[in-house]
Amino acid sequence: MTVVVDYDAGNIRSVEKAFQYIGEDTVLxxxxxxxxxxxxxxxxxxxxxxxxxxxxxxxxxxxxxxEIVDAKVPFLGICLGxxxxxxxxxxxxxxxxxxxxxxxxxxxxxxxxLKIPHMGWNNISIKPxxxxxxxxxxxxxxxxxxxxxxxxDHREEVAAxxxxxxxxxxxxxxxxxxxxxxxxxxxxxxGLQILRNFANMGKEDF
Numbered sequence: 001m002t003v004v005v006d007y008d009a010g011n012i013r014s015v016e017k018a019f020q021y022i023g024e025d026t027v028l029x030x031x032x033x034x035x036x037x038x039x040x041x042x043x044x045x046x047x048x049x050x051x052x053x054x055x056x057x058x059x060x061x062x063x064x065x066x067e068i069v070d071a072k073v074p075f076l077g078i079c080l081g082x083x084x085x086x087x088x089x090x091x092x093x094x095x096x097x098x099x100x101x102x103x104x105x106x107x108x109x110x111x112x113x114l115k116i117p118h119m120g121w122n123n124i125s126i127k128p129x130x131x132x133x134x135x136x137x138x139x140x141x142x143x144x145x146x147x148x149x150x151x152x153d154h155r156e157e158v159a160a161x162x163x164x165x166x167x168x169x170x171x172x173x174x175x176x177x178x179x180x181x182x183x184x185x186x187x188x189x190x191g192l193q194i195l196r197n198f199a200n201m202g203k204e205d206f
Contacts, residue, residue: 002199003038005065006030007055010046011183015078018185022192024199030059039202041068044185045080046145049105050092052080062098069100069177074201076132077179082172083148085179091148101174102153108146111165117147122162124170124182130159132171132178134197142170142180142187150181176206 004016006028019026019042027034035041043065045052056062069075077085086097089105097105108116123139144162150169152158159178160171171180178198184191 001025001027001038002040002042003035004028004042004044005035005061007045007052007059007061009044009052009055009080011079011185012044014183015042015044015185018192018195019199022196022199024195030061032060032064035061035064035068038068038073040074040076040198041065042076042078042198043081043084044078045084047080048091049080049083049089049097049148050095052084053092053095053097056084056098065098066100072176072203072206074176074198074203074205075178076198077177078185079146079181079183082150082179082181085172085177086150089148100177101157101172101179103169103172104151104153105148106151107148108168109165114165117145118149118164119145122164122182124160124162126160127158130171130173131201132159132173132180132194132197136190136193140190142182142184142190144170144182146181176201176203 087099121141159173184194
């Protein structure tokens, strides 16, 4: 069973439907007991860093998320869900993130000819052996919607990058913790393969 964390952020239903489309038994919840029974957990989201952290705290989800990651349950952050895994974001000064991975979330710098937010299809460069991208060839195109991006502290944790004004760390892998800045649920066949790869993971893999 894959559980999608429900904390009133945007785009959560789209992620739930994408997992259901690939045949995955999927539950959308914020119930602690259901989260603890999950085989895999997904933290999606669109919106602001500060608002999202406030909602995670309001619904008492911060400790359960940390417990799930510590228990080696496969965990996937998507878009805002990736950013929340880090310690802070320039978007919301003074707001502490989940601090599960080392790095900073900063605003995409302005560049002539490029619009902020970054919205649309970009190709990504995948690190050889990245588990989330197993079976995906070349430098595939995936769909992004964001104004802030990740600069990871540890390059070995970066699974994929893209170029948009600067080099953007587009995906990370750290033990059982995975995350994508882009939206696999909106990225066609490539995105569905990413979700299938995640759905095939279990605690025994870590």
